Amino acid sequence: MTDDANGHVAGMALGRRYLTLLFADLSQSTELAEVMETEHYAAVLGALRKVYHDTIPRHGGIVVRVQGDGLLAMFGYPVTREDDGRGAVAAALEMHQRISDLRPYLPGGRLLCLHTGIHSGLVLMSSGDVELGRFELLGPVPNIASRLSDAAGPHEILVSDETLGPASRFFVTGPPQLLQVKGRAAPLLVYRVDARASLAESLSATSRHGSTAFVGRRAELALLQRAMDDAMAGHTRSVAVAGPPGIGKTRLIEHFLSRVVQRGCTVLRGYCESELGAEPLQAFHHMLQALADEPPPHTPDDFDALFARLAAERPLLLFVDDWQWADDASHQVLAALRKRSDSRMLIVLSTRILAVPNAPAAAGQTITLLPLSDDDARQAIAARLPVVDPFVVEEICLHASGNPLFLEELCHSAARGDAARRLGRTQGAGWLNRLVESRVQHLPAAQIELVRVAAVIGNVIPAWLLESITGQRADGPLQLGLAEQDFIFPGERAGTLRFKHGITRDIIYESVGLHVRQALHLRIAEAMQQHSVAAQDEALEALAMHFDAGGDAVQAARYAELAGDKALSASALDRARTLYRVALAALDRLPQSPAVALHWVAIVHRLGRVCVFDPVRSELALYVRAVELAERFGDAAAVARAHHWLGYISYGLGDGRAAVAHCERALVEARAADDEKLVVQVVAALGEAHQAAANYDRALALLDEAIAVKSRHRSGRHVNVGLAFSLVCRAYLLGDRGLFAESHECFAEAIDSVAGITHEIGATAHGLHSAVLLWQGRWEEARRAADESGRIAEATRSLTQLSVARAMDAFAGWMLTRQPEFLQTIIEVTAWLEPRQSGLFRSLNHGWLAAGLTHAGRHAEARRHAALALRRSRQRDLLGAAMSYRSLARGVAAHRPERVPHYLDRAMQAAQARRSAHEIAVTQLCAAEIAWQHRGERASALLGEAAAAFERMGMHWHLAEVRWLQSSMEAGRRDSEFAGAPELAFQGAVNLP
Incomplete structure (x- = not known):
């Protein structure tokens, strides 16, 4: 690195810093100035400033600027501490108290009071001046802290949740509130801080903090329980639960303590604080507060004697949290207690792993917590995010690497809708950023430089590249020291290193100044280019990322496009989407010209190959813009392709009418461009759009035309994805018409054409085949087809296709078992796509839910899903309409029978609009069932019509249900007998799609 870059990265005296900022003002100061003598008001300001300058430094802060009665203070400089947020709040509380204690003469007996706002985050620092104050602080954090101060009322302290995090347990706060802050898109979660928490309140909040479920840790919990057993038998034990921050030490111990209390043991607790709030024997003094009648001990020996006497009376457990900050006197108490071998006492410590050579063990036994397993991590995520798609779960697991604290923060981020990030980068809350940065700043300067350069390289770091940029060996003492500090470890691939936690890397990355970071990115990209021309194909994505972050738009666009093409050819849809978006953004930074515009349009078209299988409505604007650019700069063929892809994406989103219009x-x-190949592609797309809009006659003609041409030009060397897609759509259309034999043959041809490869068209083929099998009542086969579709969707990372596959599998499972968890699965996988606003075939999901929930007696929910399915019909998505009307008919049959004919008529109209033979027959069966329940005369005739149709279409499961109902009618069973039948399968059949 250059000397300049080296100084910035290693020292970072100014530049980017994770800070906590405090803004405070005197409340109603203008009114006070008007009613007070000038000299008296000046004396008030003098006293106010003295309070500011006395209080802020005592809590670890720096007064940046005092202007009039207003204060700006910062915490986290020159060294970031993880408890900077706590120090800022403690300072605010003290200032508020001291100001209110001032008793200057004020008209009307008024008292002085402050209002304060506190917020944390990344701030750009530079040297200040007389006007700006000691430092100039730039970025959104100062603005937000100032806005919080403005929003606070007299005597109020408003603190963002991002500032306090787990440290909120040290304060008494009001209920959380969402505050819309000017200049910030999303509302900010804030607390009103009223006072410091008492020990009891703090410990209670500790046990409640964080709602991540207790998962895993069975072996560690068993070790603690055995230690308690030994102690209760009269053998003094001491156990330290050790691990890095956030690994779940306190959560494990709290879970263990809840069991200990049930065994009749006395539990005394305390915690140690870092250097800002520490006092001698602090944790043991906390324990005394639970022993009100005991005379206070003064020396380590006094504490030893007191605890020994308590243990003689009743088994005793002493728990000290954050033992790594204990003072020398506390160590003496612990040493004395450990010398006792025959008391009924267990001492439990939570402590961080400190790399101190030859340091004595804190306890007789150390339980070192390792990261959660993947299964345990997924359980923890499921507890926080019960409805979340599996790709988000995978991303959270990847970035958290089993750290429960990071899991929880990333779940918060996902719940806020921050799951989609450019090139996968994340950011933590202010308190989490401080936690990571405080650990970085405790490293030697050379390691700080190394870890920050590594963060710029990426989460996975080629060893040769790190050596090339820093001059330090990847297996040298500096890197080994970073492994000991839980930062960087050897990677899974030979010759690589990796960050232990992706979120740690991201936080460190953001702390590197922009200009230094850009220079590093360019140096890294150039080194990668020179390393090996042959290896560049393996590094396309990394080259795109580094040139993009380095500000070289031309190279960024080039490599992002190449990397996107590579990802698309490998059916890695999510990576292809991300990389094409990077290429488009890079082209937008170049001077506009016809060549650049048409290149941009061409990349949008390749992005369309992703979006048609996995659409996101927010990307629709790209295709609208592509049409505008094509019409401005392109020829007829360019305009045709632009409208073709806009139509195709509209099709993928479920906007049937728009899809048809654009196609x-x-x-x-x-045709005007006289491009035969393009004409065939558009004909196929138009047929698929008409098929989705249930215009089946027009669709069939277009699909047959496209299939005939594509079949003639079929090549054995390449998979003809377009042909396979057209065949699938044709097969689906035939299935909806009840021509199941022809449909299965068409599906077989499509599936055979992509056999042996993992491609997104395979997920579509198996998924829609599953839907047709569901219509025919072949539940087990439908599940197998859905499973195969889901397998391919997971491999290609297509969330839309995975959602469809899981829904179909769940509906088939529900039809076979009537277990309600299958309905819950449909609800969850349908919710996956709500943020994307994708609607293709969504009416099926809502129709299935309307049917299942009606059967389960959950009529209000069933009506809601029926309404959602019927709303989809406005876009010509008619697949769930007849099913929903049948569910509504069944729902009102008991209490509003006069409405039944209306709903059945609408169901029949919806079925006939598609000329769907299977829907017509199932609707007849539904009408027959309801008619028989009410002794209707037409039941027998309707059953006969339905039976003939089921037999003709090979719907044997449905036919069996008709036969059962006919035999029941012939036997003369009455309504009461009918309602008391054990489990009537046809109750589901009448609501089938």
Whole structure:
């Protein structure tokens, strides 16, 4: 690195810093100035400033600026401490108290009071001046802290949740509130801080903090329980639970303590604080507060004697949290207690792993907590995010690497909708950033430089690249020291290193100044280019990322496009989408020209190959813009392709009418361009759009035309994805018409054409085949097809296809078992796609839920899903309409029978609009069942019509249900007998799609 860069990265005296900022003002100061003599008001300001300058430094802060009666103070400079947020709040409480204690003469007997706002985050620092104060602080954090101060009322302290995090347990706060802060898009979660918490309040909050479920740790819990057993038998034991921050030490011990209390033991607790709040024997003094009648001990020996006497009366457990901050006197008490071998006492410490050579063990036994396993991590995520798609779960697991604290923070981020991040980078809350940065700043300067350069390289770090940039060996003492500090470890691939936690890397990355970071990115990219031309194909994505972050738009666009093409060819849809978006953003930074504009349009079209299988409505604007650019700079073929892809994406989103309109326009332009290949592509897309809009006659003609041409030009060397897609759509159409034999043959041809490869078209083929099998009542086969679709969707990382596959599997499972968890699965996988606002075939999900929830007696929920399915019909998505109307008919049959004919008529109209033979027959069966329940005369005739249709279509499961109902009718069973039947399968059949 250059001397300049080296100085910035290693020292970072100014530049980017994780700070906590405090803004405070005197409340109603303008009114006071008007009613007070000038000299008296000046004396008030003098006293106010003295309070500021006395209080802030005592809590670890720096007064940046005092202007009039206003204060700006910062915490976290020159060294970031993890408890900077706590120090700022403690300072605010003291200032508020001291100001209110001032008793200057004020008209009307008024008292002085402050209002304060506190917020944390990344701040750009530079040297200040007389006007700006000691430092100039830039970025959103100062603005937000100032806005919080403005929002606070007299005597109020408003603190963002991002500032306090777990440290909120040290204070008494009001209920959390969402505050819309000017200049910030999302509301900010804030607390009103009223006072310091008492020990009891603090310990109670500790046990409640964090709602991540207690998962895993069975072996560690068993070790603690055995230690308690030994102690209760009269053998003094001491156990230290050790691990890095956030690994779950306190959570494990709290879970253990809840069991100990049930065994009739006395539990005394305390905690140690870092250097800002520490006092001698602090944790043991905390324990005395639970022993009100005991005379206070003064020396380590006094404490030893007191605890020994208590243990003689009743088994005793002493728990000290954050033992790594204990003072020397506390160590003496612990040493004395450990010398006792025959008392009924267990001492439990939570402590961080400190790399101190030859340091004595804190306890007789040390339980070192390792990261949670993948299964345990997923359980913890499920407890926080019960409805979340599996790709978000995977991303959280990857970045957290089993650290429960990081899991919890990333779950918060996902719940806020921050799951989609550019190139996977994340940011933590202010308190979490401080925690990581405080650990970095305790490293030697050379290690700080190394870890920050590594963070710029990425989460996975080629060893040769790190050596090239820093001059330090990847297996040298500096890197080994970073492994000991839980930062960087050898990677899974030979010759690589990796960050232990992705979120740690991201926080360190953001702390590197922009200009230094950009220079490093460019140096890294150039080194990668020079390392090996042959290896560049393996590094396309990394080259795109480094050139993009380094500000080289031309190279960023080039490599992002190449990397996107590579990802698309490997059916890695999520990576292809991300990389194409990077390429588009890079092109937007170049001077606009026809060549750049048409290149941008071409990349959007390749992005369309991803989006048609996994659409996101927010990307629709890209295709609208592509049409505008094509019409401005392109020829007829360019305009045709642009409308073709806009139509295709509209199709993928479920906007049937728009899809047809754009594909029709594309066909006109393609024919005008006399481009035969393009015409065939548009004809196929138009047929697929008409099929999705249930315009089956038009769709069938177009699909047959496209299939005939594509089949003639079929090549054995490449998979013809377009042909396979057209075949799948044709097969689906035939299935909906009740032509199941022809449909299965068409599906077989499509699936055979992609056999042996993992491609997103395979997920579509198996998924839609599953839907047709569901219509035919072949539940087990439908589940197998859905499973295969889901397997491919997971491999290609297509959330839309995975959602469809899981829903179909769940509906088939529900039809076979009637277990309510299958309905819950459909609800959850449908919710996965709500943020994407994708609607293709969504009416099926809502129709299935309407049917299942009606059967389960959950009529209000069933009506809601029926309404959602019917709303989809406005976009010509009619697949769930007949099913929903049948569910509504069944729902009102008992209490509003006069409405039944209306709903059944609407169900029949919806089925006939698609000319769907299976829907018509199932609707007849539903009408027959309801008619028989009410002794209707048409039941027998309706059953006969349905039976004939089921037999003709090979719907044997449905036919069996008709036969059962006919035999029941012939036997003369009455309504009461009918309602008392053990489990009537046809109650589901009448609501089938």
